[in-house]
Amino acid sequence: MNIVRTNAMLLATAGTALALSLTACQSDSDTGSAPATGSSATSSAAGKTAGGEHAGASGTKGPTGAARPAESKSPAKATGTGGSAGSTGEQASAATRVCAxxxxxxxxxxxxxxxxxxxxxxxxxxxxxxxxxxxxxxxxxxxxxxxxxxxxxxxxxxxxxxxxxxxxxxxxxxxxxxxxxxxxxxxxxxxxxxxxxxxxxxxxxxxxxxxxxxxxxxxxxxxxxxxxxxxxxx
The missing domain is CATH 2.60.40 (Immunoglobulin-like)
Known part of the structure; x- marks a missing residue:
């Protein structure tokens, strides 16, 4: 009888130890996965932040970039208009009959x-x-x-x-x-x-x-x- 009780106690102790071990392992696993998830989120957030800043910078440059071509086209257009007017004037003069x-x-x-x-x-x-x-x-x-x-x-x-x-x-x-x-x-x-x-x-x-x-x-x-x-x- 004592032997049976002793074995039962040993089994109970072993089971408790096993449960504690599994709990510790699970805890360790959860703990290990949490930083990984946190790192990924941080990386993702950093990526979004970087992307956001880049997008913001791009957004800032976008209108400026859009404005610059517009500004560069404006003089060209004006020049073209002036050139066209000058060409028209020259053509009109060239087409005018010479005085006799x-x-x-x-x-x-x-x-x-x-x-x-x-x-x-x-x-x-x-x-x-x-x-x-x-x-x-x-x-x-x-x-x-x-x-x-x-x-x-x-x-x-x-x-x-x-x-x-x-x-x-x-x-x-x-x-x-x-x-x-x-x-x-x-x-x-x-x-x-x-x-x-x-x-x-x-x-x-x-x-x-x-x-x-x-x-x-x-x-x-x-x-x-x-x-x-x-x-x-x-």
Missing amino acids: ARDLTVTAATQGGPPYTHLVLTAKNTSGHTCRLAGAPHIQFLESHKQDVPVVDRSKPATPVVLTAGAPAYALVRLSDGGVDEENEPVSAFSVTLEGDSTVIAVSAPGKGGVAVDPAKALTGYWTPELRNGADDF
Whole structure:
């Protein structure tokens, strides 16, 4: 009987020990899995936080990035518009018919007081339609000098001279330096031809006695919508 009780007690003790051992193992297992889960959650949270910050940064850059292309496109668009307008203007000018002698009335007037060293030529569009006045006037003052008066390059306008009906253009012409030792010759009329048209336009010199011209000093500027200081001073 004592042996049986002893065995029973031993079995009970062993069972309790086994239960405690299983409980400890289960506890250890739960404890081990908990940090793993916690680590995963932390990693996931960190990932979300990083993703959130990245998304936030991306979100911050997004509008900026979107704004930058918009800003960069805006000048390009404006440039394109300006370029288109400029191209249209140039094409319109190029498409405009060049003025012929029959389209214009050319007159001459002295500039300044005596000694009269310069003339101003005025070419008025009397055709009733728009035309383009190209280049500079081809001027010959004297029968003895068949060469055209030299042209001053700096007087060339930046854009084509387009004359609407009734509009004038001007060209400054130097006759002489006004010195008493110059080989001046009196001129009462002279010839002008236009770029692209060989028709001779006879222009009367201003004044009763005409003007004094030194062929070696004579110069002419380009046709321009108005006379400009600097470019047309020669």
